[in-house]
Amino acid sequence: MGYRYQQLERELIEQISSGRIPVGSKLPSIRLQCQQTGFSKATVIHAYERLEAAGFVEVRRKSGYFVSAQQDAEPGLAAIEPTLPQVMTEPHLIDMSDVMRDIMTHNAAFDIAPQMDKRSQRPVGITDLNRCLARALRQQAGSAHQYYDEPAGLLSLRQQIAQRYQRLGCHVNEADVLITAGCQHGLSLALQSCCKPGDIVAVESPGFYGVLQLLESMGLQVLEIPVTAHEGLSIEALSNALGKWEIAACVVTPAFATPLGSVMPVNERKKLIQLAEQFGFTIVEDDIYADLSFGARQPPLKQLDQSQHVILCGSYSKSLSRELRLGWVIASHGQAALMGLKMVNILALSRFTQQGLVEYLNEGMYEKHLRKLKPLLKAQRDQLIELLFQFWQSLGEIRISQPQGGLALWVELEERFNVAACYLDARRQGIVITPGNLFTAQDQFKHCLRISFAHPWNDQRKEAIKRLGAILLKKGLS
Amino acid sequence: MGYRYQQLERELIEQISSGRIPVGSKLPSIRLQCQQTGFSKATVIHAYERLEAAGFVEVRRKSGYFVSAQQDAEPGLAAIEPTLPQVMTEPHLIDMSDVMRDIMTHNAAFDIAPQMDKRSQRPVGITDLNRCLARALRQQAGSAHQYYDEPAGLLSLRQQIAQRYQRLGCHVNEADVLITAGCQHGLSLALQSCCKPGDIVAVESPGFYGVLQLLESMGLQVLEIPVTAHEGLSIEALSNALGKWEIAACVVTPAFATPLGSVMPVNERKKLIQLAEQFGFTIVEDDIYADLSFGARQPPLKQLDQSQHVILCGSYSKSLSRELRLGWVIASHGQAALMGLKMVNILALSRFTQQGLVEYLNEGMYEKHLRKLKPLLKAQRDQLIELLFQFWQSLGEIRISQPQGGLALWVELEERFNVAACYLDARRQGIVITPGNLFTAQDQFKHCLRISFAHPWNDQRKEAIKRLGAILLKKGLS
Structure with missing residues (x-):
């Protein structure tokens, strides 16, 4: 069940998100945490730093770690994080596929159902x-x-x-x-x-x-x-x-x-x-x-x-x-x-x-624009995770990253899937995907894909997620 | 006094610009021109093509060469054209000077006296x-x-x-x-x-x-x-x-x-x-x-x-x-x-x-914009030539290109001049020049410079031409 720091980290995330450690309160000092848990100082520091990096806590100089506002956690999701293969090959010259050009030509690096709508509300x-x-x-x-x-x-x-x-x-x-x-x-x-x-x-x-x-x-x-x-x-x-x-x-x-x-x-x-x-x-x-x-x-x-x-x-x-x-x-x-x-x-x-x-x-x-945009993106991220759970149940085990910022999720399907094999079928239905193998020049991540939450989950995009699940089942198991 | 085609070309330019061959009229056919002048067919064709390239005449298919509208010529200037050295060295890797960066930083590749004036009229x-x-x-x-x-x-x-x-x-x-x-x-x-x-x-x-x-x-x-x-x-x-x-x-x-x-x-x-x-x-x-x-x-x-x-x-x-x-x-x-x-x-x-x-x-x-811009540029070109004759007399013989388009003149001073040596002195007076040696990676064109006619010759720019003449005399003969 992972490293000790991960164990501590998960416990703390759970306590923070359940409110047992409330926003603004101080985490136990590193020394105290070591005493309470029996973990080494390095383990506690590592866990605290990761919580900081993820935005759960913030450091106040000479005072310690305090629980941040604006954060909530998905303890349920923590259990289904991606487990990436730690593969490494020698340095080499590469040859990228034409798929990327196709995605760009379809204006869709960050939209599963690109539809630049004239009528859509401008922020x-x-x-x-x-x-x-x-x-x-x-x-x-x-x-x-x-x-x-x-x-x-x-x-x-x-x-x-x-x-x-x-x-x-x-x-x-x-x-x-x-x-x-x-x-x-x-x-x-x-x-x-x-x-x-x-x-x-x-x-x-x-x-x-x-x-x-x-x-x-x-x-x-x-x-x-x-x-x-x-x-x-x-x-x-x-x-x-x-x-x-x-x-x-x-x-x-x-x-x-x-x-x-x-x-x-x-x-x-x-x-x-x-x-x-x-x-x-x-x-x-x-x-x-x-x-x-x-x-x-x-x-x-x-x-x-x-x-x-x-x-x-x-x-x-x-x-x-x-x-x-x-x-x-x-x-x-x-x-x-x-x-x-x-x-x-x-x-x-x-x-x-x-x-x-x-x-x-x-x-x-x-700054004003960012203050509006970020909660929107966060909500869209959460909606996307819900949509995946709702529509992709039949795909078996799914692992999803939990980014605390940015515009996209990383989704790992079971290894039997080949996402890239579905690219053209999806595109015929107006769905543009970014298969995992685009993010490497090595032969890996074929069972993965990136899905953007940059756009609102209107009916068309919800439908795209649903349909994509069906396409993956039908064509992705070749 | 140059090649035969140049001789014929000059005569024709003179006749066109003096109105002896009026706009819209046909030049003598190539055969007739050969008979009248005793020149070879190749010479006549060469001269006609050069007149066409310079915009003095235009070809009408199967009819011959006709005098273009919108053109006038500077026969007086024809005598003082640049005589470029036809030097050629071996291919080589090059190292361009910092002067170019300085010119760009001063926003002045095409303005001798850069002064982006908020009040100036927008076209x-x-x-x-x-x-x-x-x-x-x-x-x-x-x-x-x-x-x-x-x-x-x-x-x-x-x-x-x-x-x-x-x-x-x-x-x-x-x-x-x-x-x-x-x-x-x-x-x-x-x-x-x-x-x-x-x-x-x-x-x-x-x-x-x-x-x-x-x-x-x-x-x-x-x-x-x-x-x-x-x-x-x-x-x-x-x-x-x-x-x-x-x-x-x-x-x-x-x-x-x-x-x-x-x-x-x-x-x-x-x-x-x-x-x-x-x-x-x-x-x-x-x-x-x-x-x-x-x-x-x-x-x-x-x-x-x-x-x-x-x-x-x-x-x-x-x-x-x-x-x-x-x-x-x-x-x-x-x-x-x-x-x-x-x-x-x-x-x-x-x-x-x-x-x-x-x-x-x-x-x-x-197209409307170009119709307004081009006569303006042509007038500015002519003004610049006049300014050079007016202010740079004491510099000795000057050779000037006669572009029938574009934004700049090429000026050749006597070989004893070194234009680049005046760069910093000119800049101290708010004058930015593009010395001839910027247009080559070989050791030549030191006595030359490009002067833009892209901007109207207001008092400031006229003064810049005048002052530059003085700087060249004082610092350019090192």
Whole structure:
């Protein structure tokens, strides 16, 4: 029944969610907990840190761990967490499938039943954003259309982004920030700046397919490092790999990594940075989901980065709008090289979209938007879990991740299933799925899939879940 | 006094501009011209084609050459055309200077006295464009912010771009068009699709610094092919080079190539395509300035491309707005590979900017905008030439290109000058120059500079030209 820290963790989650340890109250001190449970200090610390990473508790300096508000737990679900195989093969050049292009062409990476509905209600936060963009267009300097945006991006936007990270304890300033055309663009520039063809790059497995595709197009070798639902990238596996291969970079999403939604505990983050220092590789951090934490917003890995080994990438695409095409790369040194790469790649960005966004941020509209969005996403996550239990009972045992943020669940079916085999059948019924094997270049996760809870569960999407269950039973057992 | 075709060409320009051969009238047939002048048929054809390329005359099928409207000539200037050295060195990896970054950071690639003035009048065409963009924002589907644009770009924009080229005689359709974040982005994707590190790429010399920077960042070897003010890329030099080296691609701007504004005659274009067929290299065509022709809009090289050797890149940045960040790549095959490269690089573009632009194009506003812009640019070009004659007399002999389109002049001073040596002195006075040596990675064009006529010659910019003359005299003769 798992490790001791998991045992303690589950007990505490149950006590917190049942209200036996109420919101705002202090957890027993580490010493007291050791005495009460007989567990070692390391076990208790580990469990407490994981509760913190998951947003159940927060640390108050020199006072201890306190139960957070805004959190509830799913103790029932804790029993059906994914049990990922910890498989690792050698680094290799990869060839991604066409399925990903098909999914993108159908506009459906995050919607099981894509249906961009003109009539659907626009969230207030987006109406506000569009208003800010339109105002920026009206207020534009008369000759602005004749000038390119400066290479680093709009200064006021860089300041906003730097300040936001400063509030999270990061030592960054506007000169470190480079505005990009989204997070994928940032990852692309970051990897170009620290890798040359043939280099080995460590990635999460399962992990973001966009990174796998990027590595493929850059002629970089992929080394997939297993992740766990609770801790993300396995530091142990990475550490072993570093003994065998020379790794140029490690791409990691410490907060709500797609597809599992794992959050790296602080201790694991520290170990990762220590490894980067010891072995001299670059950590490319993908911070795109961190603003979508159902609990407190976690600082990025970059916050712990004293030795400048982390290049931090982020974007407003997931948390605000995929239409903005604005993201950032933060590298304390190497910023000039990144800017050079951006210039030869896309020269510049729209100034007016940046100006509109700055106004939006300045007026606190982004925070307001997030405050509305996050409970919505959480409710949609819960509904999705219910829908799966309701409609997929006949599929046998199902394991589901319990992300405390982000946009998607990871669902593991029994190993006899082949989700990818259902792709075309589902698409014929207007259902677009992201099979588990897209999140790896190794031969695994065929019985898994990612399901997004980014959209409201209207009748069409409920029906899609139901039908998909039937398709999986009919076609997925080949 | 030059070749025979030049002699005939000058005589005809003089007769056309003096009105002795009026607009709409037919030039003597080639046979008759040969009889009257004693020149060979090849000489006459060459001269006629050059007049056509420069927009003085147009060909009517089976009828002959007719004098175009909208043209006037500067016979006085014909005598002071640039005489470019036809230097060519071996292919080599390059290292571009920081000056370019400085120029971009000062927002001044196309403005000698950058001063983005809030109070300056916005052209009607841009107010219209911004209105279309704002309307697209208002009319956006309610959940559009949750969906990425499809990988190839908005279908209706691709159709518009394809139709425009179809009207110019190109066999392209919307499936061949990939929307990009501008022309530089298109060039970047195009070169990625046809070159691997270490490959040799032929470029115009002097030529666009953005291409040189791109080749540097991609680890490609540069082979600079001399250009002439009248014919652009020297086909003879390229042909010789092809005998010596294996060239993977040739980047060429057949219409109003920066910095000289040369236009490749039809015959030279045909020869270029023949060479591509014979030696199996890809032609990457930069069509960004073609819409800014003071005469008729020339078809792209792609129009002659029966054998699919041309990848055509273009953008609305120069002819409409640098704020849009929208361009295109057209490759009849290899489109899937380009789309894959775009996806891993920037994933997608803003849908609303594309939707706004489509409405703008649909309503004929772009053509209307161009009809206003082009005479303005032509007048600004003439004013700039006058300003140079007025203020730079003390600099000795000056040679100036006579572009029949585009945004900039190429100015050759006497060889004793070093323009780049004046860069910082000029910048201290708010003057940003683009010295000739930026347009090459070889040690040449130090006595040259490009001067833009994209902006109105207000007092500040007139003063900048005057002051720059003084700076060149004081600091440029080191």
